[in-house]
Amino acid sequence: MVRSIEVFIFCLLVMLQAPFINNLKLLNVRIANHTILGSSTTLKCTFDLEGEHLYSVKWYKNGDEFFRYLPKSKPNIQVFEKSGIYIDIDKSNSTEVVLKSLELSSSGTYRCEVSAEAPSFQTVFQDRDMITVEIPWISGLQHEYNVGETVNANCTSSKMEIHAQLVWYINNEKANSTVEQGPYYKKYFAGSGQLVTTVLGLSFTVTDGHYKNGEIYLKCAARLSTHYLLYSDEKIIRFTKRPPTESIISNQVKQAKMQENSISVQNTPNIIHMVCVLVFCLRNNRKMLVAY
Numbered sequence: 426m427v428r429s430i431e432v433f434i435f436c437l438l439v440m441l442q443a444p445f446i447n448n449l450k451l452l453n454v455r456i457a458n459h460t461i462l463g464s465s466t467t468l469k470c471t472f473d474l475e476g477e478h479l480y481s482v483k484w485y486k487n488g489d490e491f492f493r494y495l496p497k498s499k500p501n502i503q504v505f506e507k508s509g510i511y512i513d514i515d516k517s518n519s520t521e522v523v524l525k526s527l528e529l530s531s532s533g534t535y536r537c538e539v540s541a542e543a544p545s546f547q548t549v550f551q552d553r554d555m556i557t558v559e560i561p562w563i564s565g566l567q568h569e570y571n572v573g574e575t576v577n578a579n580c581t582s583s584k585m586e587i588h589a590q591l592v593w594y595i596n597n598e599k600a601n602s603t604v605e606q607g608p609y610y611k612k613y614f615a616g617s618g619q620l621v622t623t624v625l626g627l628s629f630t631v632t633d634g635h636y637k638n639g640e641i642y643l644k645c646a647a648r649l650s651t652h653y654l655l656y657s658d659e660k661i662i663r664f665t666k667r668p669p670t671e672s673i674i675s676n677q678v679k680q681a682k683m684q685e686n687s688i689s690v691q692n693t694p695n696i697i698h699m700v701c702v703l704v705f706c707l708r709n710n711r712k713m714l715v716a717y
C-alpha cells in the first residue's frame with residue numbers, strides 16, 4: 426500500500442514536471458577562450474524556445490550581470506557597468522553581445538542565462554571562461570647589427586595567471602636553447618591573486634649566414650596552455666646589416682596559429698623616422714589575428 430502511494434506520488438510529480446521538461450534549451454554558448462587586449466569579441470548564446478516565450482537573456486561575468494535583453498521592454502537592452510566590460514550595444518541583440526576594447530580584466534567566467542515567460546519560468550544557463558591576453562613584446566634590440574656583433578633581446582609575455590611558454594625563432598627556425606636565457610618570471614600581486622610575466626632572453630653573435638636578403642628575422646612566440654588548449658602568438662622583428670647608405674628596421678608583430686576558427690585582422694602601423702647623417706627608418710607593423 427505504502428509502495429503504491431509512493432508510485433502514485435512519483436507519477437504525479439513526473440506529470441507536473443512534464444510540461445516543463447525538454448522545453449527551453451540552450452543550444453550553444455560560444456566565447457573565445459583567448460582574446461587579445463584592445464580587440465573586440467562576440468559572445469554568442471543560442472537557444473531553442475521550443476514553444477515557450479522568451480522572457481529574458483542575461484549575461485553575467487563572475488556572477489555579476491552586465492547585460493540584459495528583455496524582448497517586451499523598451500529599450501530591449503539594458504547594460505550594467507562592470508570593470509573591463511565595454512558593450513557595443515548597436516551590435517548586440519538577444520543572441521550576441523559584442524565586447525569592445527578588451528582589457529586584461531575582461532578575463533573571467535561568462536554566463537549566458539535564458540529564461541522563459543510564465544507559467545514555466547524555466548531558466549537555463551551555461552558558463553564559459555575567457556582569458557584576455559597581450560601579445561608578447563620584444564625589447565633590447567638595436568636598430569642594426571654587423572657580423573660579429575652580439576644580438577641581445579628579451580621577449581616578455583603579458584601578465585597572466587600562468588607561466589607563458591615563450592619560444593624564439595631566428596629566420597623562422599626555432600632558436601637553439603643555447604642562445605636563449607631564462608625563462609625568468611616576474612610576479613605581480615593583483616587584487617584577487619598573483620600574476621606573472623615571463624621573460625625569455627636571446628643572445629647570439631651574428632654571422633654572415635644569419636642574413637637573408639640583408640635581414641635577420643626574429644620572432645617570439647608565446648604558447649599559453651590553460652586547462653585544455655594551447656594558444657600561441659608571434660612577434661617578428663627584421664633588421665638589416667649596415668648598408669652603405671641606409672638601414673632599415675622593421676618590426677612586425679604577428680599573431681596566429683590558434684587551431685581552426687574564424688579570424689579577424691587588426692593592423693596598427695607605427696612608423697618612426699630617424700634622420701641622422703644617413704636615413705634610418707624604424708618601422709613597426711602590428712598585425713593581430715584573433716580567433717575563436
Ligand SMILES: *[C@@H]1O[C@H](CO)[C@@H](O)[C@H](O)[C@H]1NC(C)=O
Pocket residue numbers: 458652653654655684686717
Ligand atoms: C576552449 O576551451 C574549451 C574548454 O575549456 C575546449 O573544450 C575548447 O576546445 C577550446 N576551444 C578552442 C578553440 O581551443
Ligand SMILES: *[C@@H]1O[C@H](CO)[C@@H](O)[C@H](O)[C@H]1NC(C)=O
Pocket residue numbers: 516517518519520521
Ligand atoms: C544578432 O545579430 C547578429 C549579427 O548582427 C545576427 O547575425 C543575428 O541574427 C542577430 N540575432 C537575432 C536574434 O536577431
Ligand SMILES: *[C@@H]1O[C@H](CO)[C@@H](O)[C@H](O)[C@H]1NC(C)=O
Pocket residue numbers: 564565566577578579609624626
Ligand atoms: C633582459 O631581461 C633581463 C632580466 O630582466 C635583464 O637583466 C637584461 O638586461 C635584459 N636584456 C635586455 C637586452 O634588455
Ligand SMILES: *[C@@H]1O[C@H](CO)[C@@H](O)[C@H](O)[C@H]1NC(C)=O
Pocket residue numbers: 601602603
Ligand atoms: C645547439 O648548440 C649546441 C652548441 O653550440 C650544438 O651542439 C647543438 O647541435 C645545437 N643544436 C641545434 C638543434 O642546432
